[in-house]
Amino acid sequence: MYDLTEFNVRDLSECGLMLRSLGKDSQSMEAASNVIIKYLYENLVNLQTQEKSCVLIRLFKTHSYGKLTPELQKYVQNILKKTDIKYDLKCLTLLATAGEKPEWNYRDQSLGHQAIPLVNEEAIAKAPMISQMIKQLGLEPGILIQPDPTLFVDVEKQICQIFYVPDALDSPYIPAKKSFVIPFNVKSVLGCGGLLPLGDTFVVLMFLKVELPKVTLDLLRHLTLNIKMAILPFDDNNIFINSGQYNIINQVKDVNEQHNYIDNLKSEVEALNQLLNDSQKSTITQSQNLEKVIEELQAKIAKLEETNTKLLHGEKMSSLGQMVAGIAHEITNPINFIKGNIVYAQQYTESLIKLLATYQKYYPIPVPEVEEKIDEIDPEFLVKDLNKIYKSMRNGTEQIYEIIVAMRNFSRLDKAEFEKIDVQEAIDNTLIILGSRLKANSQYPAIKVVKEYKNLPLIDFYPNQLNQVLMNIIGNAIDAINEYNQQRTIEEIKKNASVIKIHAEIITTDWL
Incomplete structure (x- = not known):
């Protein structure tokens, strides 16, 4: 379980790994999305009270009207009050939902959000939350309404953003204050999402009972990539659980399936590269934090030695013991945190490297863009250098830990008895x-x-x-x-x- 108010790199890695594996046995994007949303709803909790952090969590994805199920098409017809609707009209469609009320756990029981037709930019502007969410995610309304495939590769790389409203009650972008926000104690609203290779957009929307610190928001941007990896295999085939019942009638067969396959593969590789980059950046950050702690320790130890020399021949050893115990107590937790996270950081990095190696095994001839990236970052050098970095970090933390134990045992002010x-x-x-x-x-x-x-x-x-x-x-x-x-x-x-x-x-x- 994960506490969003104390979310850290380790939580990000564990949760991301789980999200990527959850959809493997699913037969459709809707099924995979349901598993992902239910996992997040059940596992995002306040660790002190064990209360769930989400009042309601949902996953939306844009679809063309012609690719919706007959029930959803009828739903859109009722909203627009007409039956003559263009095949390619984009609709923001609810794929998965989980929440406190029983009816919030079933897509077909949603009264107003099963499928939202994005008729034009004016219609989007009339829905403040959707309009603001699209803007904060880094998208232009025109991309949703009429996607341009030639822009997908460039835009897709940039979209890994979040939509966050820290105060749901006072925000003009959050509707239903009296019927939803107040009675269910909704403190903040979080949305994260991005683009898929075929031009559709996915968004995960969370209505939360907590306010999130900035460090959590930064980490949740990267969690979006893991959700994308989980639903990506279904981007060009089965979307809905019952899609097999109407595919023959409504689904338009893509004449260039090989092109879509390559696009999906590119998207997966790009997502993996971003995840590896995030892991490496996290390792660098951990290293910098460790170096900072070591510098502080060295300064404190130097000060301790200076004080120790002055007090050796006097009766002030008790004061020294108090200082030693205080320093040891202050630095034990951060050192243990760093020491424990180094192991996980190395395991996660090795897993990502193995995953990339597996891709290389089955797709030995990369596309030019991937080949250019490989030449740029020199993966072999990174792997060798990362092992050296982890080794030196482990050795450094072990030495610091030995000093801390010695300092703590030496002071032992709480053991004055015989x-x-x-x-x-x-x-x-x-x-x-x-x-x-x-x-x-x-x-x-x-x-x-x-x-x-x-x-x-x-x-x-x-x-x-x-x-x-x-x-x-x-x-x-x-x-x-x-x-x-x-x-x-x-x-x-x-x-x-x-x-x-x-x-x-x-x-x-x-x-x-």
């Missing part, structure tokens, strides 16, 4: 905290640490006090080495490397 303690773990955590002081710098080589632990049992002690003792002992050792090295030359230091040996064993039953 308890069982793992001395070896306490020593190792202290060494991680002091790690930067042990590394080589511009003046001296690194200080080597030799650890000799002999079957150490758990001991009864105060965690905070033990950490303070270990920090003082090892810190004093580093200070002593640095003071001694100031009296030696670089050559002498290199010949006799600086070493701290930590030896721990049980001496008697009372002493470690």
Whole structure:
């Protein structure tokens, strides 16, 4: 399930993958659309209350009057109050619907939206919501009324937009305020859609109980591509569930089926390219966020080390512990988020790459436009470089996570009582905290640490006090080495490397 108010890249990838697979076993666009709309209605929820976010969700698609079912043709005739209607008159047709009221779950029970004839631009302008939705989706009314096939390739690439009304109650574009918006607590309205290869337009319209943040709106633009991929196979054949009953009478056979097939294939490839581009952009964004977090961590750790040096010999270790615990707490969640999402980002990227490889296997000779795109982006280099990027990101997050764990274990302000303690773990955590002081710098080589632990049992002690003792002992050792090295030359230091040996064993039953 997905909360639209907290929608993220992972939700987008999971939901998109599910939407693309839902229509595979369907026999018509209407059937596929029903599965998609019902899935979105059931899975878009408020995760805290488990209440559905959508009051009503519907999928519309434009069709020529001549390709509608006899029932829908009669429906349009009643609206226009005439029977002599042009075959190619475009109608915005309801394909799938799901909502709170039982009758909202059946297309043929809709009183006013089963099929909306788009007679001319003036008629569209009289319907404020439809007119504004067409405008915000980046379409011109003329494209819907009389499509120009020569413009489809260029226009189709650009259409991946959304129609959003943040305040449904005060918007002039949303009708039925008293009968629908107010009683069903509709807060906002979202529409997303685009063009299909044969010139028709599809739109998913959601009436929501929540207001959406900008980041969700940006992600939902990309979700449109997944819906398009799911319904695209039916663009040039069966549209309605009962289409087989009237196809022989009303359907006009396309004399250039091969051309339509190629157009569909181009559209699929273009949608896949856009999805891959979105995935790569998301990876770049995640990398930039990770780099930013790392920079902030480095600054905080540097500040922590500076403070730590000043407090080593005083009784202010408790203040240091509080600061360490606070920093560890603040950065644990973002690091875990990034660490977890790297795995999914890599899996999703690999899935998209495999999908493109499958297309290449069955369609080895691409059209010139696709071949030009392949030459431009160099997929082989991208695949190799992406693996390196993911590897370095994983290594970086693992190192940061180890530091956080050490900082958290070191502070342990919530464990001031007398308890069982793992001395070896306490020593190792202290060494991680002091790690930067042990590394080589511009003046001296690194200080080597030799650890000799002999079957150490758990001991009864105060965690905070033990950490303070270990920090003082090892810190004093580093200070002593640095003071001694100031009296030696670089050559002498290199010949006799600086070493701290930590030896721990049980001496008697009372002493470690």
